[in-house]
Amino acid sequence: MKLHEIENIEVELLLEAIFQRYGYDFRGYARASIRRRIKQFMEGSKIATISEMIPRVIHDESLFNEMVREFSITVTEMFRDPAMFLALRENVLPVLKSYPYIKIWHAGCATGEEAYSLTILIKEYGLAERATIFATDFNDHALSLAKTGIYDLNNAKQYSLNYQKAGGNGSFADYYHSRYDAMMMNNELKKKITFANHNLVVDQVFSETHLIFCRNVLIYFNRELQDRVLQLFHESLVHGGFLCLGTKESLMFSRVEDRFKTIDKKNKIFQKID
Amino acid sequence: MNVQSFKAVVIGGSAGSTEVMVKLFSYLPERLELPIIFVNHLHPEDDGGLVEYLSCQTALRVEEAADKEHIEGGTIYVPPADYHLLVESDLTFSLSIDRKVKYSRPSIDVLFESAAMAWNDRLIGIVLTGASHDGSDGVRAIHKYGGLTIAQNPDEATYPIMPQAAITTGCVDKILPVAGIGLFLQACLGHNTVPELKKVNAHD
Secondary structure, eight states, X not given: OOHHHHHHHHHHHHHHHHHHHHXXXXXTBOHHHHHHHHHHHHHHHTOOSHHHHHHHHHHOHHHHHHHHHHHTOOOOOTTSSHHHHHXXXXXXXXXXXXXXXXXXXXXXXXXXXXXXXXXXXXXXXXXXXXXXXXXXXXXXXXXXXXXXXXXXXXXXXXXXXXXXXXXXXXXXXXGEEEETTEEEEOXXXXXXXXXXXXXXXXXXXXXXXXXXXXXXSGGGBOHHHHHHHHHHHHHHEEEEEEEXXXXXXXXXXXXXXXXXXXXXXXXTEEEEOX | OOXXXXXXXXXXXXTTHHHHHXXXXXXXXXXXXXXXXXXXXXXXXXXXHHHHHHHHHOSSEEEXXXXXXXXXXXXXXEXXXXXXXXXXXTSBEEEEOOOOBTTBSSOHHHHHHHHHHHHGGGXXXXXXXXXXXXXXXXXXXXXXXXXEEEEEOTTXXXXXXHHHHHXXXXXXXXXXXXXXXXXXXXXXXHHSBOOOHHHHHHTO
């Protein structure tokens, strides 16, 4: 048997062990990225082979927690893909404005940068009073960082530029105060967002949602899991509700493709029609 | 050397590598049966400009790789800007926004390592001109899983750092000038077997 075939077996066994022991189900994840993260974690922990990780992870919960932390940290930024935020402002918020109450779900918020961006957008459009914003992730470590709302001040310039391109009508500096090399998001914004643990792979629908924002999460899943999650989103949305995906993600090949109308092809904004 | 039949070519480069790719196009067979995946360190806001530019330089199909898309022969793929591009074992692409690797996303190492697992000894990996160390871990991985590795001759590269870093790993099978890489690809993609080493060296 060739080396790569052996490694594939090791990865499958490790993911199965994690699922059975802790209930975290990574079995539907696209393998190439997760394998890379496993290997990186191994290097950091001085573990020689993937199969050697299995007994370690099964018996050492703290090691497992460290690993999950590594598995699911994605890197994002404030107003990543400004054109998409501009499109939301121009084409989606005017429709949401007609609702007396707006429920927004940011699924897979990681460390929260985009949740704050979205909240700034909602606030500037005058919808903050009637909007409830849920930002969820299955990674408690990422969620705790998101809740503190403290980011690296070195990124402020880039974020500010993104904010302007996203059509921001104030100054990005009004939304944080800086201390040493940290950027701390305003309490007013923080209070507006409810951060909560939710796992897209195993947890249930978020009912009666008007806007679901889930960007660069589906790319980590295989096709079957992508399909399952898109169905979950479909069920969670009100009729006429909006779904916003990452710019390189799509509804193509999913079972719900026909049940959405494309609002903005380039920025991947869809509306539930059926 | 054993006769191997190759299933894919991965190419990585940074500063100056787009021009080298264009030169390599003139050596490729008209009916290319393999996919070629080219990772270049794009500006994060490149919006399809590279695909457009390369398309104008070759009759072959040039496409931006899409998430979960099946990888087709006869196509030259480039990653979307600001995403890592990975190959899955079922020969589909995956994208990721994981941390930058050696200051780069897309990263050559990330592509090469995943491609090495997917194609193992049926893969050719090439490192071209560039001013970073990206690609050296990738070359190590391709070598480890039995693939064939080539570095552009640093003496001839506009920026020698990248091919030199690859060579320093000790995992590079051939060091060739651009024309040599072209002739090598021509010879082995024409009939999908490794040509006699002598033949290639004759054109160096």
